[in-house]
Amino acid sequence: MDPTEFCDSLREEMTSALARLNDALPSLDWVEISDRKAGAIKLTPIEAAPSRVTCAGSRTRWPAAGAPSH
Known part of the structure; x- marks a missing residue:
């Protein structure tokens, strides 16, 4: 893809999203x-996502791509 075409397409996509x-x-x-310079954006806190449980044997049960399986 032509770099100018890519940049123009990306600019249009970002302008539309904004x-x-x-x-x-x-x-x-x-x-x-608000119009204040300091702290102008305030977000309401959301509930924390549940923590992920990891398994000590996860590497042998689910090896990474390209890793030798045991």
């Missing part, structure tokens, strides 16, 4: 944006 975000911001109840 416009959608800008349009959605007023209706999002978990974010508040």
Whole structure:
């Protein structure tokens, strides 16, 4: 792909995504944006995701791609 084409496409995609975000911001109840210079964006805390359980034998049960299996 031509680099100029790629950059133009990426710029259009980002501009579109930022416009959608800008349009959605007023209706999002978990974010508040004020005109203050310090701390202008405030996010409502969310609940922590459950912690992942790891298995000591996970490497032998699920080897990484290309690793020799035991």
